[in-house]
Amino acid sequence: MIKNSYLLYFLLLLIISNSFAALMQPELPPARAQFSPQQACLLPLAQMRREHGDLLKRSHHLAAVEHRAPAYYLEQCLDCHVIPNPQGKLPVVDSSTHFCQSCHVFVGTKIACFSCHSAQ
Numbered sequence: 001m002i003k004n005s006y007l008l009y010f011l012l013l014l015i016i017s018n019s020f021a022a023l024m025q026p027e028l029p030p031a032r033a034q035f036s037p038q039q040a041c042l043l044p045l046a047q048m049r050r051e052h053g054d055l056l057k058r059s060h061h062l063a064a065v066e067h068r069a070p071a072y073y074l075e076q077c078l079d080c081h082v083i084p085n086p087q088g089k090l091p092v093v094d095s096s097t098h099f100c101q102s103c104h105v106f107v108g109t110k111i112a113c114f115s116c117h118s119a120q
């Protein structure tokens with residue numbers, strides 16, 4: 001009997017923690033395509049998640065300040081990640097359906113890029 005109730009607690013805990021895990025994920029709109037059959041994004045996902053902010057800021061600096069060719073273009077990211085909904089409309093940057101914004105709202109980051117750059 002005691003063993004059974006432990007099992008029950010364990011199962012309950014499992015169910016609760018799984019539903020929290022589901023709540024703790026931002027809902028990201030899917031990309032248009034994979035970068036290649038082997039790789040989803042331009043970089044391996046863990047690296048892209050960790051480094052995209054710095055990479056984009058470095059590219060901005062190269063292009064806007066040093067007038068050199070940047071490694072990354074915002075347009076590349078948006079072409080693949082910000083795609084029309086079934087009604088044919090592109091998500092605007094302050095909506096939760098915008099790829100970049102959906103995650104930044106979730107993690108509490110604000111970026112000041114789209115005042116100059118198009119977000120679509």
Ligand code: HEC
Nearest residue numbers: 052053054056057077078081099100103104107109110111
């Ligand atoms: C899956 C989550 C996620 C997605 C999607 C995402 N970001 Fe981020 N972004 C982050 C996190 C986390 C940080 C780091 C926040 C921090 O260090 O304060 C960040 C930081 C940044 C920064 C640096 C901000 C700063 O002040 O240093 C830029 C720029 C940026 N993201 C641009 C983008 C763009 C553009 C897109 C869409 C193409 C995008 N991000 C999509 C999670 C995401």
Ligand code: HEC
Nearest residue numbers: 056057059060063064070072073074075111112113115116
């Ligand atoms: C004051 C206006 C302004 C702001 C704000 C700004 N940029 Fe830029 N950015 C430029 C200009 C000007 C260039 C160089 C000309 C060009 O390539 O469009 C540039 C170039 C870039 C490039 C390389 C070329 C391209 O078009 O994608 C990237 C990547 C970029 N910026 C990312 C960012 C990111 C990320 C932020 C926010 C952290 C940001 N920029 C904020 C004006 C701005």
Ligand code: HEC
Nearest residue numbers: 029030031033034035040041042048049052072076077080
């Ligand atoms: C050819 C399409 C393509 C391009 C271009 C692209 N991505 Fe991705 N990216 C993907 C795919 C596919 C995924 C996996 C998630 C999905 O299926 O939506 C992904 C995942 C990500 C993630 C992680 C999301 C998560 O699940 O946590 C971030 C952050 C990201 N991309 C940022 C960028 C940035 C920034 C750029 C531009 C420098 C970019 N991507 C360019 C296709 C692309």
